[in-house]
Amino acid sequence: MKKQGDTIVTLVVDDDPVYRASVRDILSSLGEIRVGRRFDVHEAHNQAELKTLVLERGLQPRLILLDNNFEFGADMAVPDETKRNEGLDVIAVVIQQWKLHGKLPFDTEIILVTAGDHVQGDNPKWLDIGQRAADLGVAEIVPKPFDSARLFGAISQTLGLAVGGGRA
Amino acid sequence: MKFAPKRGIPYGVAGQTGNFMRIGILIFAAALSVAALSVPASAAEDPVERVTVQHEPRAEAPPIPPVLSSPRDVVLPSAAQVPQEATFFPPGLVPWALFFTFFAFTVVVGFQHWILSSEAGRLGFRPARHSPEWRLMSIFTAALAAMTMIQLGYAAYASAAFFQTLARAPSFLWLVFLCGFLPLPVLLIEALCTVRHPGLGATRHYYNNVRLSEGRDRWLARGLERLEDWHRHCAVTRFPGAMPVRWGLALARLFLVYILATVWLGLHVRRTKGRYLEARPYRAWGQLAMDLHILLVVILALFGLGFGLLGMDPATGPMLLGVRVTGTMVIRGYLVSLGVTALLIAWLALPSDDTDSFARGSIGRLGMLAALAVLGLIAADIWISTLPLSRRLPSWEDLPQGVSLLGLVRELGKVSYSMRQLVGGWAPPGFAVATLVLAVMHQRAIGRIWQTLGVNAGQRLPFGFMLKVRHRGLNLLGPIKLALSEAQILAASPGQSDPQLVARLLERGQESCGRMEFWFDDIRKGAAALDWAFTGESSGQWVALSDILTQLQDSIRSFILVENRQGIIPPENVTMSISNDLKGAKLDINAASLHDCLSNIAHNACEAIWSQPQQDNFVGFVSILARAQDDPLYPLALVIEDNGPGIAPSLRQRVFDPLFSHGKDKGTGMGLYQAQAFMRSIGSDVSIRVSASGGCSVVLPFPIDLLVIPTQREVPA
Numbered sequence: 001m002k003k004q005g006d007t008i009v010t011l012v013v014d015d016d017p018v019y020r021a022s023v024r025d026i027l028s029s030l031g032e033i034r035v036g037r038r039f040d041v042h043e044a045h046n047q048a049e050l051k052t053l054v055l056e057r058g059l060q061p062r063l064i065l066l067d068n069n070f071e072f073g074a075d076m077a078v079p080d081e082t083k084r085n086e087g088l089d090v091i092a093v094v095i096q097q098w099k100l101h102g103k104l105p106f107d108t109e110i111i112l113v114t115a116g117d118h119v120q121g122d123n124p125k126w127l128d129i130g131q132r133a134a135d136l137g138v139a140e141i142v143p144k145p146f147d148s149a150r151l152f153g154a155i156s157q158t159l160g161l162a163v164g165g166g167r168a
Numbered sequence: 169m170k171f172a173p174k175r176g177i178p179y180g181v182a183g184q185t186g187n188f189m190r191i192g193i194l195i196f197a198a199a200l201s202v203a204a205l206s207v208p209a210s211a212a213e214d215p216v217e218r219v220t221v222q223h224e225p226r227a228e229a230p231p232i233p234p235v236l237s238s239p240r241d242v243v244l245p246s247a248a249q250v251p252q253e254a255t256f257f258p259p260g261l262v263p264w265a266l267f268f269t270f271f272a273f274t275v276v277v278g279f280q281h282w283i284l285s286s287e288a289g290r291l292g293f294r295p296a297r298h299s300p301e302w303r304l305m306s307i308f309t310a311a312l313a314a315m316t317m318i319q320l321g322y323a324a325y326a327s328a329a330f331f332q333t334l335a336r337a338p339s340f341l342w343l344v345f346l347c348g349f350l351p352l353p354v355l356l357i358e359a360l361c362t363v364r365h366p367g368l369g370a371t372r373h374y375y376n377n378v379r380l381s382e383g384r385d386r387w388l389a390r391g392l393e394r395l396e397d398w399h400r401h402c403a404v405t406r407f408p409g410a411m412p413v414r415w416g417l418a419l420a421r422l423f424l425v426y427i428l429a430t431v432w433l434g435l436h437v438r439r440t441k442g443r444y445l446e447a448r449p450y451r452a453w454g455q456l457a458m459d460l461h462i463l464l465v466v467i468l469a470l471f472g473l474g475f476g477l478l479g480m481d482p483a484t485g486p487m488l489l490g491v492r493v494t495g496t497m498v499i500r501g502y503l504v505s506l507g508v509t510a511l512l513i514a515w516l517a518l519p520s521d522d523t524d525s526f527a528r529g530s531i532g533r534l535g536m537l538a539a540l541a542v543l544g545l546i547a548a549d550i551w552i553s554t555l556p557l558s559r560r561l562p563s564w565e566d567l568p569q570g571v572s573l574l575g576l577v578r579e580l581g582k583v584s585y586s587m588r589q590l591v592g593g594w595a596p597p598g599f600a601v602a603t604l605v606l607a608v609m610h611q612r613a614i615g616r617i618w619q620t621l622g623v624n625a626g627q628r629l630p631f632g633f634m635l636k637v638r639h640r641g642l643n644l645l646g647p648i649k650l651a652l653s654e655a656q657i658l659a660a661s662p663g664q665s666d667p668q669l670v671a672r673l674l675e676r677g678q679e680s681c682g683r684m685e686f687w688f689d690d691i692r693k694g695a696a697a698l699d700w701a702f703t704g705e706s707s708g709q710w711v712a713l714s715d716i717l718t719q720l721q722d723s724i725r726s727f728i729l730v731e732n733r734q735g736i737i738p739p740e741n742v743t744m745s746i747s748n749d750l751k752g753a754k755l756d757i758n759a760a761s762l763h764d765c766l767s768n769i770a771h772n773a774c775e776a777i778w779s780q781p782q783q784d785n786f787v788g789f790v791s792i793l794a795r796a797q798d799d800p801l802y803p804l805a806l807v808i809e810d811n812g813p814g815i816a817p818s819l820r821q822r823v824f825d826p827l828f829s830h831g832k833d834k835g836t837g838m839g840l841y842q843a844q845a846f847m848r849s850i851g852s853d854v855s856i857r858v859s860a861s862g863g864c865s866v867v868l869p870f871p872i873d874l875l876v877i878p879t880q881r882e883v884p885a
Contacts (some may be wrong), residue, residue, distance in 0.1 A: 029668075033665075069639065096183065145642055145650075147652075147654075148504070148650060
């Protein structure tokens, strides 16, 4: 699967199927209205599926909407799983693999979506995560829950699109 | 093969490893005896005369203070004054016999534990009251208690005589120091276990958290399989006399400290009064201490016998209390005896005016420090042992005993290393062994314990729980917020949104609302379980078993219809069967709590079925069976089975951990925790097995005291 002309290949990575379906619906139905682009939305419900799609099946998404905390991973031994950062962990692996296989650079943008407890303020944990996200090339972090305006705002800013349609 | 850690290593198995510790001490005692026997025969010909220290002529003796307020005032001969042929072994047959009693006592205690634990495991031990096994084990327990107490008395005297003799040979002072130090690791482990889980079965938790080697793990795992059932039935938390027993035990330990302190002081006075001590008050106090000792030993023996008898309540597992009480008292008594001995002798070894041996003084100081550390640990242990079984530790930082224990090991390791550096690498043998023990403990065991305690400390649970509540809540709000915002946009400017999209989003928002309702119900249950408010206490009314089952059936049907909107497996492909072997049975139980407990397990069963890979013509089933059991104490068991993928053996214990969620959609990780809390609150437990179909079978036994089972004539048609 390769990038298509004006269509933005988007990968939504989240363990919540209802959330994924809603985001897919909004991007598919309103992309042209809001940012003047069509979205070809793919979904991955966990880290393994993300790796399968981008490393084995060759998907090169223009945009990845990445959940940072997967509640329903393989093992939930840590009482406070919101302190983990599976999203950043897996994207670090993916980027490393891309580098290994000479597929970088290509213009994939990542938007980190998280409901973790460290999203606001000057919490040191949050500063660490923000720094790590920046190091990995994450363009923006969007806290959950969000509405469609916030979502399209983040996308247009990340991809340089004008809200309302066209490139800024 | 990588070994998956198991939880709930039975006491009996863990007790085996405690035996290794004792065996280590035994080897040391054997070495001492060999050393004693290796004394040249010529030296033993007239031991009384040879052991006697050369006194200064009376006229030239240093002035004795009018009142000796401290043993430090006792003047010991310097090393140069001790004749070269001096032997440290006392004369006569009696001390020899006592010494070997002391020697054999360790063996006996080790074998007692071994026999009891293996026997109990073989029996799957929970015999009916007044059954032959019950009588046999009761007699055995009582005999054990009495025998142990007698052994303790003899051991105290024997070891006192032995170490007293040692004290007169300065060249053996380092051995005394070693005697004081060797029990430290043992005591440390015991105390750490008590910190982690005060009360019975504490030792096993140590082995849950500390895995010394893969081989040991496999060995423990095999033992676990064999003894699992027995241990589960030995839950002592329901035993109404548990707290008095624990307080009594703590008191008995205090008695032990006092007794052993007095006996050595008294013995010392008796043995040395003709040589070093002339002061009358000092001698009088020693006599009094001896008399008190005799009195208290009698009291202590009665204590031990009483506790042994208390331990025979079949509801608590007859062996457990008896074993633990006697075993603990004996072991700690042994440790205390060594610690006190080392303390007193090290005190005496402190340099005085007429002793110029630097090494002797230094070793004396170190021995005293070690002995003080041992006694401090014993004091901490006694205090910890009084904590209620169910008490949640407020915070790890509030555990001075834990911090001090761990810090003590680290600091002692540093000190021992520094000391060896200071003296050019040389150290007495005891010091080297101690350094090695400390290093191994610190590197392998303590770090792991620290980590485990840090993760599992009770105070972190509510915090983690609240964070999870927040995280999940925000996730569930996502679809709702998207739907509402789009509906708002559609209403304000219809061209900016799509009515069909908004309809779909609203439907998903609705679904999220439904999930939130279920989830908030889970939170309530979880919060109740965390608060220890979740109880099986009766509301005062008998509840018919059939009503409970009917209610559960309705709950499952509703759950299947409401929750399975994803259409993974159609509701019609999930069948449910309910059967009741005990028609007319009633339970004196909190019906609402029981319903929550059962529905949690049944809902898990449904979700397990849905989580399977889809296959054509797959029909899931959930079976609920109220089964009569042969067990007189637990005549009823509710069994909930499914044909889902089952639970991996490595996860069977972990699924009961709070906030542990595995392989299912949107679990709080509180359901099984809450179910277990409930079952434990009624004196039972939950067990997970593999069902005939390869799925999961959850068994909940109900105790007889909560049940009314009609006779055949009373059973309704």
